[in-house]
Every structure is written in C-alpha cells, then in structure tokens.
Amino acid sequence: xxxxxxxxxxxxxxxxxxxxxxxxxxxxxxxxxxxxxxxxxxxxxxxxxxxxxxxxxxxxxxxxxxxxxxxxxxxxxxxxxxxxxxxxxxxxxxxxxxxxxxxxxxxxxxxxxxxxxxxxxxxxxxxxxxxxxxxxxxxxxxxxxxxxxxxxxxxxxxxxxxxxxxxxxxxxxxxxxxxxxxxxxxxxxxxxxxxxxxxxxxxxxxxxxxxxxxxxxxxxxxxxxxxxxxxxxxxxxxxxxxxxxxxxxxxxxxxxxxxxxxxxxxxxxxxxxxxxxxxxxxxxxxxxxxxxxxxxxxxxxxxxxxxxxxxxxxxxxxxxxxxxxxxxxxxxxxxxxxxxxxxxxxxxxxxxxxxxxxxxxxxxxxxxxxxxxxxxxxxxxxx
Amino acid sequence: xxxxxxxxxxxxxxxxxxxxxxxxxxxxxxxxxxxxxxxxxxxxxxxxxxxxxxxxxxxxxxxxxxxxxxxxxxxxxxxxxxxxxxxxxxxxxxxxxxxxxxxxxxxxxxxxxxxxxxxxxxxxxxxxxxxxxxxxxxxxxxxxxxxxxxxxxxxxxxxxxxxxxxxxxxxxxxxxxxxxxxxxxxxxxxxxxxxxxxxxxxxxxxxxxxxxxxxxxxxxxxxxxxxxxxxxxxxxxxxxxxxxxxxxxxxxxxxxxxxxxxxxxxxxxxxxxxxxxxxxxxxxxxxxxxxxxxxxxxxxxxxxxxxxxxxxxxxxxxxxxxxxxxxxxxxxxxxxxxxxxxxxxxxxxxxxxxxxxxxxxxxxxxxxx
Numbered sequence: 001x002x003x004x005x006x007x008x009x010x011x012x013x014x015x016x017x018x019x020x021x022x023x024x025x026x027x028x029x030x031x032x033x034x035x036x037x038x039x040x041x042x043x044x045x046x047x048x049x050x051x052x053x054x055x056x057x058x059x060x061x062x063x064x065x066x067x068x069x070x071x072x073x074x075x076x077x078x079x080x081x082x083x084x085x086x087x088x089x090x091x092x093x094x095x096x097x098x099x100x101x102x103x104x105x106x107x108x109x110x111x112x113x114x115x116x117x118x119x120x121x122x123x124x125x126x127x128x129x130x131x132x133x134x135x136x137x138x139x140x141x142x143x144x145x146x147x148x149x150x151x152x153x154x155x156x157x158x159x160x161x162x163x164x165x166x167x168x169x170x171x172x173x174x175x176x177x178x179x180x181x182x183x184x185x186x187x188x189x190x191x192x193x194x195x196x197x198x199x200x201x202x203x204x205x206x207x208x209x210x211x212x213x214x215x216x217x218x219x220x221x222x223x224x225x226x227x228x229x230x231x232x233x234x235x236x237x238x239x240x241x242x243x244x245x246x247x248x249x250x251x252x253x254x255x256x257x258x259x260x261x262x263x264x265x266x267x268x269x270x271x272x273x274x275x276x277x278x279x280x281x282x283x284x285x286x287x288x289x290x291x292x293x294x295x296x297x298x299x300x301x302x303x304x305x306x307x308x309x310x311x312x313x314x315x316x317x318x319x320x321x322x323x324x325x326x327x328x329x330x331x332x333x334x335x336x337x338x339x340x341x342x343x344x345x346x347x348x349x350x351x352x353x354x355x356x357x358x359x360x361x362x363x364x365x366x367x368x369x370x371x372x373x374x375x376x377x378x379x380x381x382x383x
Numbered sequence: 384x385x386x387x388x389x390x391x392x393x394x395x396x397x398x399x400x401x402x403x404x405x406x407x408x409x410x411x412x413x414x415x416x417x418x419x420x421x422x423x424x425x426x427x428x429x430x431x432x433x434x435x436x437x438x439x440x441x442x443x444x445x446x447x448x449x450x451x452x453x454x455x456x457x458x459x460x461x462x463x464x465x466x467x468x469x470x471x472x473x474x475x476x477x478x479x480x481x482x483x484x485x486x487x488x489x490x491x492x493x494x495x496x497x498x499x500x501x502x503x504x505x506x507x508x509x510x511x512x513x514x515x516x517x518x519x520x521x522x523x524x525x526x527x528x529x530x531x532x533x534x535x536x537x538x539x540x541x542x543x544x545x546x547x548x549x550x551x552x553x554x555x556x557x558x559x560x561x562x563x564x565x566x567x568x569x570x571x572x573x574x575x576x577x578x579x580x581x582x583x584x585x586x587x588x589x590x591x592x593x594x595x596x597x598x599x600x601x602x603x604x605x606x607x608x609x610x611x612x613x614x615x616x617x618x619x620x621x622x623x624x625x626x627x628x629x630x631x632x633x634x635x636x637x638x639x640x641x642x643x644x645x646x647x648x649x650x651x652x653x654x655x656x657x658x659x660x661x662x663x664x665x666x667x668x669x670x671x672x673x674x675x676x677x678x679x680x681x682x683x684x685x686x687x688x689x690x691x692x693x694x695x696x697x698x699x700x701x702x703x704x705x706x707x708x709x710x711x712x713x714x715x716x717x718x719x720x721x722x723x724x725x726x727x728x729x730x731x732x733x734x735x736x737x738x739x740x741x742x743x744x745x746x747x748x749x750x751x752x
Contacts, residue, residue: 032664034667034670038670042670042673049678049682050678050681052693053687053692053693053696053699054692055687055692056509056688058688060690102548103718121541124538125538126539126540131543131545132546133548134547134548135550135551135552135553135717136549136550136714136717137688138427138550138553138554138555139514140688141547142553148543149520152541152543156539156541159540170526170527170536171492171530172499173499173500173520174499176502176503177509177516178505178506179507180506180507180509185509187509188508188509188510204670208669212665292404295665295666296582297408299665299669300574301408302669303570303574303676304408304416304570307673308420308567311680312420312424315508317687318423318424319511321429322427322429323425327423330419331423345507354475
C-alpha cells in the first residue's frame with residue numbers, strides 16, 4: 001500500500017492529480033443520482049418510447065367509401081380498397097355523411113363514386129372517381145393519395161386483364177429503394193433518435209457542472225490546489241465521457257438488437273465517430289455552463305438550445321436540402337446534424353468514407369471549438 | 384391576501400427578469416426559433432437532386448428526361464454513361480434519385496407495349512424517398528396522359544380526381560407552423576417553472592418562503608402566474624408571426640384558440656412546477672424537464688401522426704397536454720373550428736392542470752429532504 005502510494009508520487013503530480021479529480025467527479029456523480037439517470041435511464045426510456053412510438057408508416061387509414069348508386073362495378077372497386085391493409089374503410093350511404101365524418105376527424109379521406117359510375121365506365125370518356133383528402137396533415141394526405149392511386153392502378157390492370165384488353169399505361173415506373181428496401185421508417189428514425197438522445201444526454205451531463213461549481217464557490221477552492229484549470233476541466237471531461245460512452249453503447253445496442261436496425265458499417269468506425277460526437281456534445285454543455293456561470297440560466301439555455309434545434313434542424317426528420325439557404329447555413333452549427341448523417345449512413349449504407357470523414361472532421365472541429373471556449377472562459381476568471 | 388400574493392408574483396417576476404441573460408433567454412430565442420423552425424419544418428421537397436442514366440437513343444426517352452428536367456421539384460445533377468457510376472453517386476448522397484432508362488425503351492413504347500423505367504431512390508430517409516417517388520410518379524403519369532392523348536389511344540375507363548380540403552395545395556408548412564406555436568409555448572413554460580422551486584430549495588430560500596404567512600395555495604399561485612402570463616404574451620407574439628409572416632390562414636374562432644392556449648399553459652405550468660417541487664437540485668429539475676418535454680413533443684403528433692403509433696404508446700399520449708393543444712391549433716387555424724368541435728380537447732388538459740398543480744402544491748409542504 002505505502003509502496004504503491006510512493007510510486008504514484010514519484011511518477012509525478014499531473015497523472016495523480018488528474019486521477020484524484022476524476023475520482024472526485026465520480027463521487028459527485030454517485031452522490032446525486034440524477035447524472036446516472038441521465039446517462040443510463042434516459043436513453044433506455046426515450047429510445048423505447050420513441051423507437052416504438054415514432055413512425056411515418058401509415059396503414060389502416062380511415063377512409064369513407066360512398067357509392068351514390070351501388071353496383072357490381074362500385075363493389076368491385078371498393079373491394080380493392082377494402083382488401084388493402086393501408087385502409088380502414090367506413091361505408092357511408094351519402095356524401096353528406098362522409099363529409100361530416102371527415103370534418104369530425106373520423107376519416108382522413110373520402111372515395112366517392114357518382115350515380116352514373118357504372119354507366120360512364122363503359123362510355124369512351126371514362127368515369128371519374130372522386131377522392132377528397134383532409135389536407136391538414138399534408139404528409140398523410142399525400143400518402144393516402146398515393147395508396148388510393150396504387151389501388152386504382154391495380155384495379156384497372158386486373159379489370160383489363162379479366163377482359164383480355166391491353167392496359168393503356170405506356171411508361172411503367174419500377175422503383176428500387178436502396179438501403180431500406182422495405183421502406184421501414186423505423187430503420188432511419190432509430191439511428192437518428194440515437195443521435196438526438198445522445199445530444200441531449202451529452203449536453204445535459206455537463207450543462208450544469210461548471211455553473212454549479214462557480215455558484216457554490218467550490219471552483220475557487222479547487223484553484224488553490226495544485227491542480228490547474230486544464231486538469232480540472234480534463235477531470236470533468238473524462239468522468240462524463242465514460243458515463244456518456246456507457247449511454248451510447250446502450251442506445252446502439254438497443255437499436256441493433258431490440259429494433260433490429262441493420263448495422264452495415266463497422267462497429268469501430270461508429271465507436272470512433274460516437275466518441276468525437278460525445279466530445280462535441282459534452283463540450284457544448286461545458287460551454288453553456290461556463291458562459292452562464294449560473295445554474296438557472298445554464299439550465300434555461302440547455303432547454304432552449306439543445307432539444308428543439310437537434311430535433312428539427314439535424315436532418316433527423318426534415319430534409320436539410322429542402323430548407324432555404326439561410327436555414328441550411330444555421331444547421332451547420334448543430335452538432336447533431338453531423339452525427340445524424342454519419343449514423344444513418346453507417347447503419348443503412350455501410351462505411352461510406354466520403355460521408356463519414358467530412359462529418360467526423362466537422363465533429364472534431366466543433367469539439368475543439370467548444371472545449372477551447374470553455375477553457376478560455378474558465379481561465380479568464382483567474383486573472 | 385391579495386397584497387401578499389401580488390408581492391410574491393412581483394418577486395417571482397424579478398427573479399426571472401432581473402438577470403439580463405435570463406431576460407434574453409425568455410424573449411429572443413422563441414421568435415428566432417419560430418422563424419428558423421417555420422422554414423425548416425416541412426416535408427415538401429425542393430430541388431430533389433437526380434441523375435439520368437439513359438441507354439436509349441429514341442425521342443421518347445429524351446421527352447421523358449425533359450419532363451423530369453421541366454418538373455420544378457427536380458434538379459438534374461449528373462448524366463451517367465455507365466451502370467457502375469450509379470452506386471458511388473447514391474452512396475455519397477449527391478443524388479437522391481436515379482432515372483434509369485433501358486436500351487429498348489423507345490422501341491418498346493412505339494410497338495405499343497408497356498415500357499419499364501427504373502427509378503433508384505436512396506432509402507436512408509424512407510420518408511423523403513417516398514415523397515420523391517410520389518413526385519416522380521406524377522411526372523410519369525402526366526407523360527403517360529400526354530402520350531395517350533397524342534396518339535389517340537383509348538383512355539382508362541376510370542380516372543382519379545383528387546382534391547384536398549382545408550389545405551388545397553398540401554403545403555406541409557401550414558401543418559407544422561401551428562404545431563410550432565404549441566411546442567415553443569411548452570418550452571417556455573418549462574423554462575420558467577421547472578427550475579424555480581428547485582433553485583429555491585437548493586439555495587434554502589424555499590424554507591423561508593414556507594415560514595411566511597403565505598399559504599401553499601398562494602405560493603403555488605405566485606409561482607404559476609409568471610409562467611402563465613409570459614406564455615400568454617409569447618403565444619400572442621408567435622401567433623402574430625405565424626399569421627402575418629408565414630401567412631398560415633387563421634379561419635376559426637380566436638376565443639376558442641385562446642381558451643386552448645390558457646388551459647394548455649396551465650397544464651404545462653402544472654407539469655413544470657410538479658417537476659420542480661419533486662427535484663432537490665436544479666440538476667434534477669433539468670433532468671425532469673427533459674424527461675417531460677422531449678416525450679411530450681415527440682409523442683404529440685407534431686411530426687409523426689399518433690395514429691401510426693402502437694396502441695400502448697397511443698395510450699401514453701393521453702397524458703400529453705401538447706397532443707390536445709395541437710389538435711386545437713390545427714383545427715382552429717386550418718379547419719375553421721370553434722368550441723363545439725373542440726370540446727373534447729379542453730377537459731383532458733384541464734384535468735392534467737388540476738392534478739399536476741394540486742400535487743405540486745401538496746409537495747411544497749410535504750416534501751422535505
């Protein structure tokens with residue numbers, strides 16, 4: 001015991017001081033369990049909730065079907081909608097009833113066949129099929145239109161085939177969806193969620209720590225010890241980095257094993273990028289903390305500055321290329337943006353270096369900037 | 384009693400607004416965020432980058448490529464000459480869509496057969512992929528109609544006539560901007576309430592407050608009012624931006640909207656104070672704020688519809704006040720709704736407000752640490 005202690009002293013102060021600082025951080029973490037909750041409970045809770053809850057794959061869309069004059073033809077067309085898992089049909093006898101259902105939100109759309117549907121079907125001009133969608137949720141409305149269009153096309157094809165006629169669709173579109181052939185939105189949402197959740201966790205872990213020490217005056221106490229400011233910062237960074245890595249492993253593990261998102265890239269590349277990202281996120285928290293120097297304000301900035309920007313501006317759900325140039329410019333200061341891009345590519349496409357490297361470089365740069373700001377801001381107070 | 388209460392409210396406002404940084408945090412970000420998010424949150428794609436790999440030399444294939452070039456949603460970024468050029472381009476995300484026309488396209492089309500065209504779509508973001516596919520389908524449909532009309536071929540016996548109510552051009556901005564109003568006011572109520580009690584507990588001033596003649600109900604009111612009032616003012620400002628700047632039509636009843644905002648703010652303030660009174664440190668308060676705010680936003684139906692969620696998660700959304708407020712916002716803005724249609728959205732929020740405020744008030748006295 002004494003020999004070991006003596007050895008450590010001989011190895012010089014810096015390493016031992018750092019070890020002591022890291023130990024102090026861990027003791028603090030254990031004393032207020034909220035940090036452990038942030039690192040381990042929050043990712044499990046959020047990823048479970050969102051992994052199951054967030055989906056853009058609509059099926060069983062409630063649709064009202066109205067035929068003014070029911071006939072064999074109208075029944076045949078409706079059967080093609082009723083047979084599809086995309087729809088949950090509701091038969092109404094009049095258009096007025098269907099419109100009332102649409103207004104009340106009981107159905108998303110109305111498919112309406114006029115009284116002369118069967119007759120006009122046999123005349124040269126053809127019969128109209130009226131589709132009314134509730135356009136408030138434009139995305140779901142568009143999906144509904146697409147599904148009805150698909151059902152309509154299939155119905156036409158079957159009908160033509162049954163009559164031995166050629167169907168008049170000159171150009172036929174054959175779709176190939178790469179990387180996600182079943183078009184499961186979960187496959188891209190879950191990797192994105194990993195990035196969003198880790199942004200929150202990384203930032204939350206450190207957003208208050210520096211401010212807390214300033215507020216309580218314990219930082220001044222630390223400064224009179226031989227430990228330098230750099231060592232104090234490093235001690236915090238190491239402790240929370242370890243904690244954050246644990247949370248990261250947890251979320252990636254859940255994505256792969258629980259949600260069965262294919263991880264096509266290398267795990268070690270993901271590990272390396274995740275570490276860079278964690279440094280950037282922790283750096284952001286430390287920056288907030290050392291600029292605010294007041295837990296209340298730091299907490300407020302963390303609430304405003306982390307979740308909504310990461311949620312809306314990272315490309316997690318809204319396509320960055322479709323945003324106006326000014327807003328696209330703003331997305332470049334969002335840490336999550338780079339990691340979302342890396343994670344979506346590593347999970348679904350593989351090790352595409354041309355995507356991974358520039359984004360990883362951006363993460364490294366942001367980590368460096370944030371840590372430098374923290375370091376400068378913390379040093380100034382000394383003088 | 385009123386004087387005591389006023390003094391407390393005044394103190395709470397001072398605590399919130401005396402710090403210049405704190406003032407900035409409350410006033411500036413919500414407006415900037417509405418502007419930025421209002422432009423960012425849309426599912427409408429613009430300038431979809433696409434590449435063409437045309438192996439056919441006929442006029443028909445050139446017309447089809449021209450149809451894509453002419454579509455406002457698409458922007459050609461590359462013209463490929465070999466199959467192996469496709470993969471790297473898609474991998475690097477330089478193009479979202481590749482239009483591949485085979486060598487026998489024109490010949491097949493002229494002989495009266497159905498000619499296939501391959502569309503390769505980057506599915507990493509499956510929603511974007513499906514939207515791009517939908518746009519491509521529209522271009523091809525139009526091309527087909529023109530081809531049929533130009534050659535006098537028999538038209539299909541039935542045609543689909545599509546109309547959208549409430550949002551005829553299916554602008555997704557009209558859907559998202561009202562939603563952002565709800566989201567930002569929720570964030571503000573969290574900002575004002577979630578850390579207040581925790582801060583006083585951490586600093587020990589809450590004990591002092593408890594030994595004053597103020598009753599817990601009065602303390603609760605004093606803590607709740609600033610959040611409520613700030614939320615009202617801010618809600619009004621962003622409402623104005625939504626209608627005047629983003630030109631989202633506000634068709635329905637303004638009183639119904641404000642009643643919704645008031646009840647929603649009460650429920651948000653209640654949740655924030657409950658979190659704050661449970662927390663012993665501000666760190667715990669902040670954690671609580673996130674554990675409430677993040678699910679409340681993601682499960683509210685803001686971006687992904689509640690109807691797509693599994694039944695168990697749909698049940699959880701019933702305790703999310705934002706869920707009800709989003710319905711009110713969207714129905715009042717776009718569908719012109721009034722109190723009659725929205726009745727079922729008010730009482731769940733009111734219930735959440737009563738329960739959370741009641742619990743918070745009880746915890747003021749009974750949570751000792």
